[in-house]
Amino acid sequence: MTRELITGNAAAAWGARLARADYLPAFPITPQTEIIETIARWSGEGVMDCRMVMMESEHSMITAAGAAAATGVRVYTATSSQGLLYGMEMLYTVAGWRAPFVMANVSRGLAAPITLESDHNDILAARDSGFLQIHCATCQEVLDVTLMAYRLAEDRRVRLPVIVNLDGFYLSFTREPVNIPGQDAVDAFLPAFDPGPATFRAGHPVSQAVAVLGGAPYSYFRYETALAAQAALDVYAAIGADFFARFGRRHGALERYRCEDAEIVFFMMGSFSTKAKEAVDRMREDGVPVGLLRLCMLRPFPTELLRSALTGKRAVAVIDQNLSMGKGGILHTEITSALYGYRNAPPIVTSFVGGLGGRDISIEEFFEIAAINRRASETGEIPPPRLLYTDTELREIRKLQAIAHVERQEEIVP
Amino acid sequence: MTEARFQRMKDLPSTHLLGAGTAMCAGCGGLAAVTEVYDVLGENTVFVNAAGCMTLLSVYPFTPFRGSWLYTAMASAPAGAQGVRDALDILRAKGRITPEEDLQVVVLSGDGAAGGIGLSATSAAIDRGLDFIYLCYDNEGYGNTGQQTSSATPHGALTATDALRSGFAGWKKDLFAIWVANKPAYAATVIGGEPLDLARKLEKARSMDGPRMILALAPCPAGWGYDPEHSVEIARLAVKTGIWPLKEYADGETVHTRLPHPRQPVENYLKLQGRFAHLFEPARDEPRLKEIQDAVDAYWAPLEAEHAGG
Numbered sequence: 001m002t003r004e005l006i007t008g009n010a011a012a013a014w015g016a017r018l019a020r021a022d023y024l025p026a027f028p029i030t031p032q033t034e035i036i037e038t039i040a041r042w043s044g045e046g047v048m049d050c051r052m053v054m055m056e057s058e059h060s061m062i063t064a065a066g067a068a069a070a071t072g073v074r075v076y077t078a079t080s081s082q083g084l085l086y087g088m089e090m091l092y093t094v095a096g097w098r099a100p101f102v103m104a105n106v107s108r109g110l111a112a113p114i115t116l117e118s119d120h121n122d123i124l125a126a127r128d129s130g131f132l133q134i135h136c137a138t139c140q141e142v143l144d145v146t147l148m149a150y151r152l153a154e155d156r157r158v159r160l161p162v163i164v165n166l167d168g169f170y171l172s173f174t175r176e177p178v179n180i181p182g183q184d185a186v187d188a189f190l191p192a193f194d195p196g197p198a199t200f201r202a203g204h205p206v207s208q209a210v211a212v213l214g215g216a217p218y219s220y221f222r223y224e225t226a227l228a229a230q231a232a233l234d235v236y237a238a239i240g241a242d243f244f245a246r247f248g249r250r251h252g253a254l255e256r257y258r259c260e261d262a263e264i265v266f267f268m269m270g271s272f273s274t275k276a277k278e279a280v281d282r283m284r285e286d287g288v289p290v291g292l293l294r295l296c297m298l299r300p301f302p303t304e305l306l307r308s309a310l311t312g313k314r315a316v317a318v319i320d321q322n323l324s325m326g327k328g329g330i331l332h333t334e335i336t337s338a339l340y341g342y343r344n345a346p347p348i349v350t351s352f353v354g355g356l357g358g359r360d361i362s363i364e365e366f367f368e369i370a371a372i373n374r375r376a377s378e379t380g381e382i383p384p385p386r387l388l389y390t391d392t393e394l395r396e397i398r399k400l401q402a403i404a405h406v407e408r409q410e411e412i413v414p
Numbered sequence: 415m416t417e418a419r420f421q422r423m424k425d426l427p428s429t430h431l432l433g434a435g436t437a438m439c440a441g442c443g444g445l446a447a448v449t450e451v452y453d454v455l456g457e458n459t460v461f462v463n464a465a466g467c468m469t470l471l472s473v474y475p476f477t478p479f480r481g482s483w484l485y486t487a488m489a490s491a492p493a494g495a496q497g498v499r500d501a502l503d504i505l506r507a508k509g510r511i512t513p514e515e516d517l518q519v520v521v522l523s524g525d526g527a528a529g530g531i532g533l534s535a536t537s538a539a540i541d542r543g544l545d546f547i548y549l550c551y552d553n554e555g556y557g558n559t560g561q562q563t564s565s566a567t568p569h570g571a572l573t574a575t576d577a578l579r580s581g582f583a584g585w586k587k588d589l590f591a592i593w594v595a596n597k598p599a600y601a602a603t604v605i606g607g608e609p610l611d612l613a614r615k616l617e618k619a620r621s622m623d624g625p626r627m628i629l630a631l632a633p634c635p636a637g638w639g640y641d642p643e644h645s646v647e648i649a650r651l652a653v654k655t656g657i658w659p660l661k662e663y664a665d666g667e668t669v670h671t672r673l674p675h676p677r678q679p680v681e682n683y684l685k686l687q688g689r690f691a692h693l694f695e696p697a698r699d700e701p702r703l704k705e706i707q708d709a710v711d712a713y714w715a716p717l718e719a720e721h722a723g724g
Contacts, residue, residue, distance in 0.1 A: 022504045025497065051504055053496060056538035060493030063486055063535075067462070067497025070484065073504050075497075089487055200482045200498055201515040202458040207483040210472040217474055 002180045008171035011139040011178050012078065012104045012164065013038035015146025017048045018186040019102070021076035022193075024052040025064035030116050031168040032080040032106040039076070050076070058087035065101050066094025066161070070208055072195030074150065075101035080168060081108035081122040088125065094161060095130025096225065097209050100153035100193075101161050102146060103131070107270070108168040109357040117358025118168035120270060120322040124298075124330050130225055132162045132232050133298040135269040137255075139176040142166050144243065144251055145296075147181075147190055151239045154193055157231045167271040169358060174271075181247060189246050229300045236297065253297035254305045258284060262291030264373045265310060265346075267335055268319040269295040272361050276319070279366030290370050295331065303338045310339065315348035315373040319388075321355035328385045329353050348376045354388030361388060420613040427453045433478035437470040441642025443633035443649060444468065444551030446606030448522070451549055451628065454616035457481040459518045460498055464491035464532055466524030467558040468551065482517065489531045491521045492539035495546045518547065518620070525552040525566035528629075529587045540596040540625045547619055548627045550589065553634035561637030561689075568657075569709065570702050571638075571689045581692060581702065585709070590629055594663045599624030602662035602671075605631045607649025611660055611671055618664070631658045639688020651683040656710050673721055677714060680707050 012035045026036040042048035055061040058079050069075045109119040136142045149162040198206055212218050244250045258280050266276045273294040283290045320329025332351040339345040354361045365388050432452045438445040457480035465488035472483050486494035499519045505511040528550040555561040555573050562575040570581040593601045599622045604612040619626040633649050635642040652658035657680050660672040684690040693699045
C-alpha cells in the first residue's frame with residue numbers, strides 16, 4: 001500500500017488499474033478526460049494491461065463497453081454530463097443486456113446554458129436506466145468504490161453495470177491523500193471476471209438482446225432486471241463488509257454522520273456533504289443537535305436503511321444539487337416517497353436546491369437550513385422549497401444583465 | 415479458401431444455414447442476401463444488428479442463426495462490433511479463449527442506419543481499421559416502419575413520407591463511394607438475385623482482415639410496391655439496366671464484376687414498381703424518366719467507352 005496525494009480522477013483511474021480492467025472504450029469530455037488520459041499513459045508505460053480504443057461518441061462508447069462486457073472481458077469507461085446524455089439510449093440498452101462493467105461519471109451541469117461545472121442533473125437523468133449508481137464524496141471513496149463496484153456488477157445475483165459518480169472539479173480536480181492498496185490485496189478481494197456461459201464463442205452460439213413480442217415477456221425481463229437491482233442492496237452490504245475486513249474502510253449505501261442523537265438531519269449526496277460535515281461539527285459545538293445522512297447508493301435505493309436511520313428524527317433537510325423543472329429537487333421526491341406512510345417518519349421534510357453548476361454551498365447556508373428546520377419542527381409547518389441563492393449573487397447577475405443591455409445598446413431599466 | 419470456391423452456380427450450397435420461418439415479408443430481397451451471405455460465412459459468426467427490418471429475425475426464444483447474435487441499437491452497431499472484436503482479441507491475447515473459439519464479427523444494418531443515423535459510427539469503425547464485415551441490406555427507405563424516405567431512396571421514388579406524391583427530389587446517397595473514400599480493406603455491391611457474384615465476393619471478403627463492406631440492394635415488395643414473386647426478376651433488372659452496378663473495391667481499385675451489355679432501358683426496372691408508377695400513369699413523365707436514364711448513362715459512359723476501346 002502507498003499513500004499519495006491524487007485527484008478524484010486519478011483515484012478513478014487507480015480503481016480501474018487495480019481492478020485489472022481489460023478494456024477501455026473512451027471519449028473525452030471535461031472534467032472526465034484526465035481519467036482516460038491517465039489510463040492511456042499507464043497502458044503505454046506497460047504498467048496496466050488495458051486495451052484502449054477511442055470512440056467517436058459516448059453512444060458508441062457505451063455500446064462498445066456493453067458489447068465487450070457481454071463478450072467476457074472486464075470493461076471500464078468514463079464520461080460526464082452531455083456525454084452521459086448522448087449515450088442515454090445505450091445506458092438503458094446495455095443494462096438490459098445485463099452486461100456488467102463500471103463507468104465513472106464526473107458530474108457536470110447540463111446545457112443549456114452550457115457549463116463545465118458540477119451538479120447532479122446529468123447523473124440523475126440516468127436514474128431509471130438500470131445502471132446501479134454509487135455517489136462519492138472523497139477521492140479515497142472513488143478508488144475504493146470502483147473496486148467494490150466491479151464485485152457488485154459481476155455478482156451473479158446482480159449482473160448489472162454500475163456508475164460511480166464523482167463531482168466535477170470539487171472532486172475530479174481536487175487532490176486528497178489516498179491510500180492506494182497493493183495489487184495482491186486487491187486481487188484477493190476482486191477475483192478475475194467470470195463471465196459465465198452467455199458469451200460469444202465459436203461452437204457456442206448465443207443470441208443476446210433479442211426482440212420480444214408483447215408485453216408479457218417484456219414485463220418479465222424488465223421485472224427480472226428490477227429484482228436484480230434490488231438484490232444489489234444486500235450484495236453491496238456483504239461486499240462492504242468484506243472490503244472493511246480487508247482494507248479497514250467502510251463504504252455502504254448510506255453514510256451516517258453524527259446522526260444517532262440528531263434531531264435535524266441534512267440529507268444529500270456527493271462532495272458537498274464534506275462541507276455539511278464541517279457545518280454539523282460547528283453546530284454541535286454550539287449544542288445544536290444536527291447530523292448528516294449521505295446517500296451513497298442512489299440505485300438501488302436503500303429505503304429500509306433510510307427509514308431506520310431517520311426513525312424519530314424531528315426534521316430532514318434535503319439538499320438537492322439538481323433541479324427537476326416543474327417539480328423541484330429530485331432527492332426530495334426520492335426520500336419523501338420512501339418515508340410517506342412509514343409510521344416513524346420524521347414529521348418535517350424540507351427541500352433546498354443548491355450547488356447548481358458548481359455554485360458553492362456555504363457553511364452559513366447549512367446553519368440557516370438547520371435554523372429553518374428547527375423552526376418548522378416547532379411550528380409544524382413545512383416551508384416551501386427554496387433555492388440557495390444570495391442577495392450578493394443576485395446583485396452580481398443584475399450587473400451582468402446591465403452590461404448585456406448596454407452591449408445591445410438598449411436602455412438600462414432602473 | 416479463396417473465391418475460386420465458387421466458379422459455377424452448382425458450386426453454391428444446395429442447403430441453407432439460415433433457418434426458415436422468420437418474420438420477414440414474402441419476397442424480401444434483404445433476407446435473400448442475408449441467407450446467401452450466411453451460407454458463405456458460416457456459423458462461426460456473430461451478427462451485430464442495427465435496428466431495422468432484420469431486428470425481427472431473432473424474436474425470443476427463436477433465432478434462425480446457428481451462430482451468435484447481438485442486437486444493439488440503430489446508430490451504433492459498428493461500435494457493438496468494435497466491443498465484441500476487441501474483447502475477442504483481448505481474450506485471445508490473454509489466452510482466455512483458443513483461436514478456434516474466435517468469431518467473424520458481422521454488422522447487419524439497413525440503409526437507413528447505414529447512410530444516416532449510423533453513418534458516424536460506421537465511418538469511425540473504418541478509421542480505426544476495425545476487423546469486421548459490414549452487411550447493409552439496402553431497401554432504399556426506412557422499410558421496417560413502412561418505407562419512409564431515407565438517404566438511400568432513389569430519385570423519383572414515392573415513399574410513405576412523400577406528402578406531394580411527386581417522388582423523391584434528391585438522389586440516392588452513394589454509400590459505396592463513401593466507404594471507398596475511406597480506403598477499407600474491401601467493399602462490394604451485391605444483390606441476392608445474383609447469387610454467384612455475391613458468393614464470390616463474400617468468399618473474398620471472408621479471407622481478408624479489416625473493414626469490409628457488402629452493400630446488397632434489397633428489393634422490397636412491401637416498400638417498392640410489387641408482387642413478391644417478382645423479387646428475383648426486379649433484382650436481375652436492377653443489374654441489367656445498370657441502375658445497380660455490381661462492383662468491388664480492393665487494393666485501391668474499383669472493378670466492375672458485371673458490365674451489363676446490352677444495357678436495358680432503366681424504365682424496364684422502374685415500371686414494375688408501384689413507387690415509380692407515377693412516372694408512367696396517368697401520363698409518362700418524360701423529363702423525370704430522362705433524368706433517371708441520364709444519370710445511369712452518365713455512370714456507365716466512361717466504363718463502356720473503356721470497354722469499347724479495350
